[in-house]
Amino acid sequence: MPQTATINRQTLLASRPVGAPVPDNFKLVETPVPHPGEGQMLLRNLWMSLDPYMRGRMSDAKSYADPVAVGDVMPCGAVSRVMESNLDGFAAGDLVMCYTAGWQDYSLSNGSMVFKLDPNMAEPSQALGVLGMPGFTGYMGLLDIGQPKAGETVVVAAATGPVGSVVGQVAKLKGCRVIGIAGGPDKCAYAVDELGFDACLDHKLDSLANDLANACPDGIDVYFENVGGKVFDAVMPLLNPHSRVPICGLIAQYNATELPPGPDRLPQLMRLMLSQRIRMQAFIIFDNYGPHYPEFLQTMTPWVAEGKVKVREDRVEGLENAPQAFIGMLEGQNFGKMVVKIAD
Template sequence: MPQSAHINRQILLASRPVGAPTEANFKIVESEVPKPGPGQMLLRNLWMSLDPYMRGRMSDAKSYAEPVPVGGVMTAGTVARVMESNLEGYQPGDLVMAYTGGWQDYTLSDGSMVFKQNPDMKRPSQAVGVLGMPGFTGYMGLMDIGQPKAGETVVVAAATGPVGAVVGQVAKLQGCRVVGIAGGAEKCGYAEAELGFDACLDHKRDDLAERLAAACPDGIDVYFENVGGKVFDAVMPLLNAHARVPVCGLISQYNATSLPNGPDRMPLLMRLLLSQRIRMQGFIIFDNYGPRYPEFLEVMTPWVDAGKVKVKEDVVEGLENAPQAFMGLLEGRNFGKLVVHIAD
């Protein structure tokens, strides 16, 4: 949808969802493009990332980050051009990745959580994908908490998503056996044929636990947790002594309004953690690893450029289509890193 260069479209949180978000939870408004004051710059958002964590920001439940206020702009990381700058170190035309961008055409920024990018990078959207928060999450969670060693078995769910795809490919580069779990035969085929996973299991089929056990005859040494639910139930009995479980997300539970049916699994998990001496650690990427972002880029950028880490994007055209795309993300309808193309 073309829009005036003088108008800033914003998508607001209209109300807090109960269960899965609906269109009624979002509201699109238009206002004048803001003017940067002293120590500020005006960013024109070009690409916007859609990620599962945003569901948590729509809720006012206690979490690691402040919720989006009702009537506030939905939060998001964006790739943007600097349009005007009263901020030292930034000039009009600079390409940046901003984690304060939000679901809008233009953003005022004081430079916090803004990272300069190569102004001529071929695929700027990668700055919010494989070279941004999702890739950073997968790499640091695997390497720092998972600590994979050659010959070990690494399992990752949401295997073709932006985090899982990085986890699996980096684990292969470390010499590990990699088993992915994904939703649908097409995604599993892609993980095996294109990403180089040793196996990928469709969680939509029956008997996931039995099929996972067959795919991991030597047990599981690293399980990268980003889904939870029935996938973790299948993983638990296979965790080896001294297994490592980085926990970065629980997407299967984000729309839940109550605890799952069935027996209380907590005693089983606690006994397993003790008897198998398992390291299970939650992490929030910029909270735990923010200063190490340049270190990550130094390693990942050459891998991406050389094709050692492959990238798949699911591109949505137009800011106005973000709510529908986000609702689909929470149901697993995307295939690859979900990004919104806002402007050229």
């Protein structure tokens, strides 16, 4: 099903997943390219972002954002080219980052949640990762909630992903000891050799809890929570007095269809928080920290340019391949920020 200048391919939510999403939960359809009305612009989406939060939007469970309706276009942010604009401040040819683009070739936008990008930006897809939502998430959650101090131990999972890699590298820049957790020896080696983490542990090994305890002889001062599940179980006994746990995601739990069997450890977590005086705080980056985005960019852009923060993307070509890439990402098959190239 090729894309043409008159056809807009859209990936719809065909049905809600039960457990892990499957290809049948998605449906690719062809619709006419829409025409922008007054106060609208037409965007040609070039790069689309795949992020774990989208799994939550596929469910109808209560969450911070409304679920996607069955039959609606799957949501995503994208780097896009303005094709036609009836909107002040945007002109045909502009390169933008649009948070409401959706899994499709073309989108209409009224300008909300759209940011102009430097048209000469070397790697525009970075606006979806290290310089976009995931990087901003790692940066603000670590610094504002995590409050890392030099010499403290910071632990982060999904260590080679776009959030975890920023958390770890920024924590290193702040003088912390950084322990990553990732899936498999290649990712672990990359976190240490390329990203400069002090250690990185393989969560696929049964020895994770023991390995983490050995890697954190002084306990854990900041645990940046983006996965949940067995990683958090391994972290809990190591949390130091006054430790901080920013929570931005729980990818290990998203596909769960029921609660795990007992005993009920909720009271245990409460007791742990009390005995160690722990701060746990969840946040949604633009909801909690939107106004800080420019200052984040001012800091992060030169760090990336100077190589102080390294970037790795996992690029897939073709809108039609987005569902499989998304399904694989939830299983940890990606290595780096997952982006889909849908046009030049």
